[in-house]
Amino acid sequence: MENKKESYREVVKATSLFGGVKVFAILIAVIRSKVIAILIGAEGMGIASLFMSTLNMVNGVTNLGMDKSAVKDISYAREKKDETGIQKAIAILSRVTWITGIVGTGLIMLTSPWLSELAFGNREYTLLFVWVAISLLFIQLTNAKLAILQGIRRHRALAKANLLGNFLGLVGTLPLYYFYGIDAIVPAIILATFLSLAVTHYFSLKNKIKIDSIGNKAAFTQGKSMIRLGIMLSISGLMSLLAAYILQIYISAKGGVDQVGFYNAGFVILNTYVGLIFSAMATDYFPRLSGIIDDLKKIQQTVFEQAHVALLLISPIIVVFIAFAPQIIRILYSGEFDPAIVFVSWAIMGMFFKAVSFSVGYIIIAKGDSNLFLKTTFSFNTLLLTLNILGYTYYGLLGLGISFLVYYIVHFIAIQIITYFRYRFYLKKDFYWVFIVCLFICTGAFLASFLETVLWKYTLLVLLILISMAYSFFQLNKKMDVMELIKSRFKKK
Numbered sequence: 001m002e003n004k005k006e007s008y009r010e011v012v013k014a015t016s017l018f019g020g021v022k023v024f025a026i027l028i029a030v031i032r033s034k035v036i037a038i039l040i041g042a043e044g045m046g047i048a049s050l051f052m053s054t055l056n057m058v059n060g061v062t063n064l065g066m067d068k069s070a071v072k073d074i075s076y077a078r079e080k081k082d083e084t085g086i087q088k089a090i091a092i093l094s095r096v097t098w099i100t101g102i103v104g105t106g107l108i109m110l111t112s113p114w115l116s117e118l119a120f121g122n123r124e125y126t127l128l129f130v131w132v133a134i135s136l137l138f139i140q141l142t143n144a145k146l147a148i149l150q151g152i153r154r155h156r157a158l159a160k161a162n163l164l165g166n167f168l169g170l171v172g173t174l175p176l177y178y179f180y181g182i183d184a185i186v187p188a189i190i191l192a193t194f195l196s197l198a199v200t201h202y203f204s205l206k207n208k209i210k211i212d213s214i215g216n217k218a219a220f221t222q223g224k225s226m227i228r229l230g231i232m233l234s235i236s237g238l239m240s241l242l243a244a245y246i247l248q249i250y251i252s253a254k255g256g257v258d259q260v261g262f263y264n265a266g267f268v269i270l271n272t273y274v275g276l277i278f279s280a281m282a283t284d285y286f287p288r289l290s291g292i293i294d295d296l297k298k299i300q301q302t303v304f305e306q307a308h309v310a311l312l313l314i315s316p317i318i319v320v321f322i323a324f325a326p327q328i329i330r331i332l333y334s335g336e337f338d339p340a341i342v343f344v345s346w347a348i349m350g351m352f353f354k355a356v357s358f359s360v361g362y363i364i365i366a367k368g369d370s371n372l373f374l375k376t377t378f379s380f381n382t383l384l385l386t387l388n389i390l391g392y393t394y395y396g397l398l399g400l401g402i403s404f405l406v407y408y409i410v411h412f413i414a415i416q417i418i419t420y421f422r423y424r425f426y427l428k429k430d431f432y433w434v435f436i437v438c439l440f441i442c443t444g445a446f447l448a449s450f451l452e453t454v455l456w457k458y459t460l461l462v463l464l465i466l467i468s469m470a471y472s473f474f475q476l477n478k479k480m481d482v483m484e485l486i487k488s489r490f491k492k493k
Contacts, residue, residue: 051132069226073225259397
């Protein structure tokens with residue numbers, strides 16, 4: 001019982017730690033965007049975005065997904081207390097990253113004239129692309145070092161590296177923009193990525209991470225499985241980007257550029273603000289699950305805890321966003337983006353089902369089941385794109401919101417069927433009681449948002465927010481004794 005309590009506490013502690021880091025990163029991004037917009041204007045913002053988009057695109061193609069797949073191998077070796085395995089995985093990651101980083105950097109330099117034409121319609125930015133290519137090497141080396149910290153589960157070091165890297169990137173680049181304006185864009189990108197690398201390197205040294213030397217041939221021979229999974233993860237990411245790109249082109253052709261803006265505004269709310277809970281959880285959850293992937297009983301317990309906590313944390317957030325979607329959108333954007341409200345109100349219900357399928361779906365990645373992962377990724381992205389196009393064609397942004405909800409319900413059911421028949425995995429009955437209660441509360445809030453009488457609507461919505469928070473607290477307290485944890489903290493002080 002005590003072990004389970006500690007296990008739940010670890011899940012919540014890691015989520016709150018990395019959730020805080022994500023919130024800080026979002027705040028830094030907002031401050032950076034606001035200040036840079038003032039200092040270099042819309043034109044400068046556009047130029048900076050095109051450089052970063054190009055870097056991200058080439059990085060996605062050349063990094064072989066090593067920063068993700070290596071976490072699995074390092075975590076597995078760590079759980080088995082296999083120091084040799086840990087060192088081998090780290091050595092392979094480090095060597096392959098240097099190669100992919102240099103290849104990616106060289107690729108940008110060699111294709112700089114064409115990249116300039118593609119991004120800006122002329123070759124005036126060729127030399128700047130040659131310079132900014134250096135950043136790609138810094139980005140890949142930084143991500144590799146962060147992957148090592150994640151794999152060996154040095155949570156605090158990982159959080160500090162992310163926090164300090166983001167902060168120094170902001171502080172270091174703002175003076176450049178202030179004094180040199182648009183001319184500072186490329187130097188600022190190079191400086192920001194170098195500072196991130198310097199910070200992660202410092203925390204790697206501080207945590208005494210030793211990297212053994214390994215030859216190029218040996219790295220690719222011994223790291224076949226790691227590279228294969230990494231490539232599959234990269235292809236998966238590119239599929240998602242392609243599906244999103246096709247959808248935006250379709251929306252633009254069918255409804256106009258402003259409709260694309262409304263969709264993107266809503267998607268950012270779902271993916272960045274509500275979805276930060278998923279990225280926060282994944283930072284700890286993926287290596288933890290990868291470490292025990294051979295033990296079905298441990299997998300069931302770990303996934304159960306993760307899905308349980310995910311539901312209890314996200315349910316109150318969903319109810320709050322349903323209740324105050326109009327106000328949230330106007331605060332984050334402006335009244336001009338009101339058409340996005342209907343999309344967010346429907347699509348956010350899909351996040352409820354995503355909380356479960358997200359937790360269960362990671363089994364496929366942690367297992368290193370590359371072929372199944374690629375097949376499911378292709379199928380799910382095709383389904384999502386098809387539903388989105390149909391939804392938008394017939395009902396506009398409302399249809400788009402409904403299609404997101406339908407997709408996540410289908411994904412929720414399908415992923416459980418797939419993992420049951422493939423791995424004999426299933427969630428315990430206890431989980432579904434919590435699932436039904438949380439679903440009932442979220443659905444009640446969703447239906448209440450359609451009430452026309454403002455007083456009744458907000459009275460009911462506020463009541464449901466309080467009920468949702470109280471229920472989540474009650475369940476978490478039952479599993480991890482939150483009150484005892486709070487009292488012990490006060491006693492220490």
